[in-house]
Amino acid sequence: MEFSLTTLGTASALPTANRYPSAHILTVHERLFLIDCGEGTQMQLRKYGVPFHKIDHIFISHLHGDHIFGIFGLLSTFSMAGRSSALHIYAPEDFSRVLEFFLSRFGEGIKYEIVHHPVCTESPVLIYEGKSVEVYAFPLRHRGETYGFLFKEKTPQKNVHKYLIGPYKLTLFEIARLKEGNAILRTVSRKDDSVVESRAVATGDIEDRHGETDGTDDYYYQLLAAEDFTYLPYLPRRFAYCSDTAPFDKLAGWIKGTDLLYHEATYDSRLKDLAVTTCHSTAAEAAECAKEAGAAQLVIGHYSSRYKDPAPLLAEAKEIFPCTFLAKEGTKFEVPLKSFKKK
Amino acid sequence: MEFSLTTLGTASALPTANRYPSAHILTVHERLFLIDCGEGTQMQLRKYGVPFHKIDHIFISHLHGDHIFGIFGLLSTFSMAGRSSALHIYAPEDFSRVLEFFLSRFGEGIKYEIVHHPVCTESPVLIYEGKSVEVYAFPLRHRGETYGFLFKEKTPQKNVHKYLIGPYKLTLFEIARLKEGNAILRTVSRKDDSVVESRAVATGDIEDRHGETDGTDDYYYQLLAAEDFTYLPYLPRRFAYCSDTAPFDKLAGWIKGTDLLYHEATYDSRLKDLAVTTCHSTAAEAAECAKEAGAAQLVIGHYSSRYKDPAPLLAEAKEIFPCTFLAKEGTKFEVPLKSFKKK
Numbered sequence: 001m002e003f004s005l006t007t008l009g010t011a012s013a014l015p016t017a018n019r020y021p022s023a024h025i026l027t028v029h030e031r032l033f034l035i036d037c038g039e040g041t042q043m044q045l046r047k048y049g050v051p052f053h054k055i056d057h058i059f060i061s062h063l064h065g066d067h068i069f070g071i072f073g074l075l076s077t078f079s080m081a082g083r084s085s086a087l088h089i090y091a092p093e094d095f096s097r098v099l100e101f102f103l104s105r106f107g108e109g110i111k112y113e114i115v116h117h118p119v120c121t122e123s124p125v126l127i128y129e130g131k132s133v134e135v136y137a138f139p140l141r142h143r144g145e146t147y148g149f150l151f152k153e154k155t156p157q158k159n160v161h162k163y164l165i166g167p168y169k170l171t172l173f174e175i176a177r178l179k180e181g182n183a184i185l186r187t188v189s190r191k192d193d194s195v196v197e198s199r200a201v202a203t204g205d206i207e208d209r210h211g212e213t214d215g216t217d218d219y220y221y222q223l224l225a226a227e228d229f230t231y232l233p234y235l236p237r238r239f240a241y242c243s244d245t246a247p248f249d250k251l252a253g254w255i256k257g258t259d260l261l262y263h264e265a266t267y268d269s270r271l272k273d274l275a276v277t278t279c280h281s282t283a284a285e286a287a288e289c290a291k292e293a294g295a296a297q298l299v300i301g302h303y304s305s306r307y308k309d310p311a312p313l314l315a316e317a318k319e320i321f322p323c324t325f326l327a328k329e330g331t332k333f334e335v336p337l338k339s340f341k342k343k
Numbered sequence: 344m345e346f347s348l349t350t351l352g353t354a355s356a357l358p359t360a361n362r363y364p365s366a367h368i369l370t371v372h373e374r375l376f377l378i379d380c381g382e383g384t385q386m387q388l389r390k391y392g393v394p395f396h397k398i399d400h401i402f403i404s405h406l407h408g409d410h411i412f413g414i415f416g417l418l419s420t421f422s423m424a425g426r427s428s429a430l431h432i433y434a435p436e437d438f439s440r441v442l443e444f445f446l447s448r449f450g451e452g453i454k455y456e457i458v459h460h461p462v463c464t465e466s467p468v469l470i471y472e473g474k475s476v477e478v479y480a481f482p483l484r485h486r487g488e489t490y491g492f493l494f495k496e497k498t499p500q501k502n503v504h505k506y507l508i509g510p511y512k513l514t515l516f517e518i519a520r521l522k523e524g525n526a527i528l529r530t531v532s533r534k535d536d537s538v539v540e541s542r543a544v545a546t547g548d549i550e551d552r553h554g555e556t557d558g559t560d561d562y563y564y565q566l567l568a569a570e571d572f573t574y575l576p577y578l579p580r581r582f583a584y585c586s587d588t589a590p591f592d593k594l595a596g597w598i599k600g601t602d603l604l605y606h607e608a609t610y611d612s613r614l615k616d617l618a619v620t621t622c623h624s625t626a627a628e629a630a631e632c633a634k635e636a637g638a639a640q641l642v643i644g645h646y647s648s649r650y651k652d653p654a655p656l657l658a659e660a661k662e663i664f665p666c667t668f669l670a671k672e673g674t675k676f677e678v679p680l681k682s683f684k685k686k
Contacts, residue, residue: 014420014424021416043358065415073358101448
């Protein structure tokens with residue numbers, strides 16, 4: 001039940017000898033989601049052993065070169081590697097021009113479908129729903145149309161408390177129905193307490209029948225309510241991706257309670273003026289956003305090439321939000337399972 | 344007087360964890376020429392410390408993604424790094440569509456001129472002439488229009504033999520004129536052998552005047568012929584770039600006598616059928632070309648991703664052409680100065 005972010009590119013507009021343009025892999029269970037696709041993404045995927053045939057969904061925040069120039073090579077490589085399943089790309093509307101150019105000039109022989117889902121919104125909106133995750137897009141404040149993404153793990157199926165299975169002699173049928181959230185209504189013999197019938201019912205229908213005697217007086221009803229017998233194995237996790245953006249009031253509210261936040265931190269606070277001019281954030285602003293959103297962990301990246309070592313950015317962010325980490329090429333940030341307190 | 348090839352990308356269509364798509368730097372004296380520009384070229388240039396602001400000329404062999412997808416990032420980076428001088432790109436005619444797309448979608452703020460010189464030829468043709476080098480394009484046999492390039496170092500200015508300067512009391516004026524290929528005609532006093540006049544002349548005009556007496560009989564003429572006093576400091580060097588191509592008869596003749604040959608070797612001979620189908624060469628065919636062209640050194644590259652280690656390709660080529668080397672990311676192949684035998 002993995003839920004992790006792998007940072008593949010931590011550079012801003014100008015890559016350096018060791019820092020690549022933006023690209024990130026979010027792993028949710030068995031699925032991989034690619035977020036932004038700067039130049040060299042396919043090489044970084046190979047270098048860090050990411051099984052990229054598992055990528056069916058790509059999310060592009062905006063159409064600046066350092067977030068998009070790897071798409072041409074990746075789409076070509078998918079084709080040469082024999083891909084046949086559809087690839088879904090969630091990107092601003094204007095991405096259609098990029099895709100059209102690619103397909104018209106380099107698309108010969110591509111046998112898989114590429115579906116562009118245009119993103120266009122002024123507030124958070126659901127753009128993808130899969131088996132394990134929902135993805136919401138929300139606008140950022142940058143030069144040109146830019147979106148952030150919030151990945152919400154879906155609520156998992158409930159488990160039945162093991163310590164109740166024996167005493168209640170729960171059958172496989174009953175366990176399966178309880179996990180689905182149904183109640184179980186049993187007809188039990190008064191003579192030997194044997195269960196003569198068991199059926200799944202919506203709790204509301206039968207609440208008043210528990211213990212009630214049937215017509216013959218030989219049997220009584222027993223109600224097993226889902227909430228007494230089951231628990232959520234873990235709490236659904238959240239990841240928010242915010243790059244590139246100037247800070248703005250609504251942002252923290254939109255990503256409230258995220259477990260992991262990736263937020264760009266192009267500059268340190270001494271370069272605040274430059275951050276304002278270029279619509280980027282300082283490390284302090286990234287940390288303020290994490291704090292306000294009540295995030296559990298913050299990962300910063302998208303460092304200006306002027307920082308040979310991004311340590312000063314980390315120090316600045318940690319002053320405000322101690323649980324901050326530096327993105328680095330190939331580093332994986334895991335969000336552990338969060339359990340409810342079991343009954 | 345450097346003349347060297349640095350290989351930055353040795354992969355064929357599918358890059359691997361360690362092998363990048365095609366990109367090469369030819370250094371001729373102080374100038375850098377970029378040959379092909381696969382995805383990640385700008386990162387490779389940085390990684391291997393190539394001062395890429397010195398690149399004013401880019402040569403693109405053909406418009407397959409693995410030779411071209413790095414151009415978008417490089418052109419953007421040149422802009423962000425404040426480039427103002429013109430950039431010249433020699434590429435097939437259809438490159439104009441690639442450039443047009445780039446400029447229309449990502450060209451905002453580009454302040455330097457990008458000049459596309461369309462290459463279109465069926466036999467070797469001069470496409471660039473600079474201070475130190477001439478570049479010829481010639482057609483290759485690949486899927487789609489593809490060109491190879493022959494870089495010819497220009498003949499250097501001659502040097503004057505140092506051991507003749509003293510005995511002949513050569514003046515700076517005379518040395519400069521001799522280096523330019525002129526002869527010197529001196530008027531010398533019969534009394535004390537002093538030079539009373541010295542002038543540069545085309546050799547043909549004055550051959551018959553050497554030792555001749557002037558009207559007064561007080562002077563005689565002395566002819567210093569350029570070929571007796573000067574020598575070429577080194578022989579001009581040549582580099583030929585052949586990628587991607589199936590073998591064909593005329594090729595070796597077009598690159599005759601090259602000092603250094605880069606030739607693709609995508610497959611080994613066991614995969615000859617695949618090489619034929621895809622219009623590529625085997626290592627043996629690359630070596631045959633080098634042998635027939637009388638090359639001094641052969642560098643092979645563009646390895647299929649199936650070769651985790653390209654050693655078998657090297658072994659195959661060396662059987663035919665012993666002076667073969669494997670291209671590797673960041674490796675520099677130098678062509679040393681070749682001297683004439685001095686008089």
